[in-house]
Amino acid sequence: MEDTPPRLFTLERDLDVTGISGNGTVADGVLWPDRSASIRWRGNHPSVVFWQRFEDAVAVHGHGGATRFVWADEEA
Template identity: 65%
Template sequence: MNPQLFHLQRDRDISGVSGTGRVADGVQWTDGTATVRWLGERPSTVHWDRLTDAIAVHGHGGATRLVWATPQPPAVDRVALRGRIAAAIYEHNNPARRWADAHPDDLLAYGADADAVLAVLPAFVDQVDQVAVPSPAVRKTLRRWAYAAGHIESELDDAVNRMYVQIARDMHRTADEPQPATEAQQDGAQPS
């Protein structure tokens, strides 16, 4: 993990001291500690052992939120991914059979096939940080949606980042859900 930049966005000023908007910049270090640089008339820098502690103290029950500079990629569950790959290969090679009913020898053999596929994935998985940034076309579309939803110009980038993170999470969740078989697959036909 590389150090991750963020800022604190205050939507409501509970204390009446720091105002609303971007109130601090920060970095979460590779060991999980965080440094927060408060902005404003009396800037200060504070180091926290855990970022969650900083949010617990300064989040004011959701009035201040953490905004990552780069949307955080969802974690990859490699064990579940291995199982899905093995099942997909098995069911592709055995269209009339289900992975859940596979012989123990097939479980081992197709598990080894899935391991071979996973062996080539780390190069891609390690690049998720670069992939997690929306393309200019996607960013432009999301800005239009955010503007249409009533966000003012100064809020658009934060709104775009929140939408993109939510879309990425939804896509990751959907990818992790078992996909229903089509009628043809249930009848034992090969998918086209």
């Protein structure tokens, strides 16, 4: 495991392809040093999901670019 700190991110949905979460900031997340990730969904029915691999979270929730993973440490 690398000696790196956790990184914060948000999921920014430009197009809600499922019609469930809406557009805008739909979730907050943490990328852990071992490349696992925790995502907490916002909205009327919040939940927390844990992914063993961050890349799997991107594959499922990125919707081909309709949802962006925006890093807090890279915001302008």
